[in-house]
Amino acid sequence: MVNAETGTADIGVIGGSGFYSFLEDVTEVQVDTPYGAPSDSLFLGEIAGRRVAFLPRHGRGHHLPPHRINYRANLWALRSVGVRQVLGPCAVGGLRPEYGPGTLLVPDQLVDRTKARTQTYYDGETRSDGVEPNVVHLGFADPYCPEGRKAALAAARGRDWDPVDGGTLVVVEGPRFSTRAESRWHAAMGWSVVGMTGHPEAVLARELGLCYTTLTLVTDLDAGAEAGEGVNHGDVLKVFAANVDRLRSVLFDAVATLPATADRDCICVHALDGIHTGVDLP
Numbered sequence: 001m002v003n004a005e006t007g008t009a010d011i012g013v014i015g016g017s018g019f020y021s022f023l024e025d026v027t028e029v030q031v032d033t034p035y036g037a038p039s040d041s042l043f044l045g046e047i048a049g050r051r052v053a054f055l056p057r058h059g060r061g062h063h064l065p066p067h068r069i070n071y072r073a074n075l076w077a078l079r080s081v082g083v084r085q086v087l088g089p090c091a092v093g094g095l096r097p098e099y100g101p102g103t104l105l106v107p108d109q110l111v112d113r114t115k116a117r118t119q120t121y122y123d124g125e126t127r128s129d130g131v132e133p134n135v136v137h138l139g140f141a142d143p144y145c146p147e148g149r150k151a152a153l154a155a156a157r158g159r160d161w162d163p164v165d166g167g168t169l170v171v172v173e174g175p176r177f178s179t180r181a182e183s184r185w186h187a188a189m190g191w192s193v194v195g196m197t198g199h200p201e202a203v204l205a206r207e208l209g210l211c212y213t214t215l216t217l218v219t220d221l222d223a224g225a226e227a228g229e230g231v232n233h234g235d236v237l238k239v240f241a242a243n244v245d246r247l248r249s250v251l252f253d254a255v256a257t258l259p260a261t262a263d264r265d266c267i268c269v270h271a272l273d274g275i276h277t278g279v280d281l282p
């Protein structure tokens with residue numbers, strides 16, 4: 001384990017614990033933040049010459065349910081080691097029969113149905129270290145990085161995994177799965193997939209000027225899209241395990257093709273242009 005100052009990265013991956021074991025020569029870095037501790041240490045390594053920081057979203061051993069993840073600390077910790085682009089893969093339920101288990105969908109829109117998660121760094125509330133953030137209302141019409149989406153889609157195609165390009169991810173509070181009525185409603189609204197972790201990760205990344213892209217892996221058909229028993233956790237884990245290797249390959253390829261940090265010129269980089277947040281970013 002090394003001090004945070006000695007480790008740097010420019011790409012962050014927030015995902016399940018199946019990923020960091022594949023980074024070679026991992027350096028474990030413990031980072032504290034003004035918002036408390038992130039889900040776990042950061043694991044720094046290299047993929048195709050890019051410095052990558054991996055953060056297990058649920059902590060090692062998966063002890064944090066989606067609603068107890070400290071999303072603010074996670075994004076802040078990544079930024080503080082130099083990360084400017086983040087890939088956040090997550091497992092989701094399909095809301096249409098054609099989005100069955102094994103589908104890879106790279107959403108371009110998001111609906112937030114979480115209920116009790118802190119969604120902003122700029123809430124006007126004085127931090128424990130005395131910093132006084134302003135109240136900020138950020139544009140969020142397009143929640144995902146267009147460059148990151150391109151890299152993710154190209155990486156999937158390169159691995160013969162025909163991805164769904166675009167769609168709406170609805171994020172629910174959990175930890176329970178949806179009722180049939182909720183699921184039918186989500187589908188009737190035209191939304192594509194449902195998950196529990198993609199938000200507020202996306203908006204907090206934007207608030208820090210980070211590029212954020214999510215890749216969703218469908219592990220089950222959500223309750224309304226399925227005639228049978230509804231979702232059960234065992235099936236979700238099974239489908240995830242069956243696809244984790246190729247998802248990892250896609251992520252690695254995407255990392256390799258993301259724009260160099262210095263070349264970024266997307267909406268994410270300019271999200272805070274002209275806005276006085278009162279907070280110095282790490």
Ligand SMILES: [Zn+2]
Nearest residue numbers: 145211266268
């Ligand atoms: Zn971007």
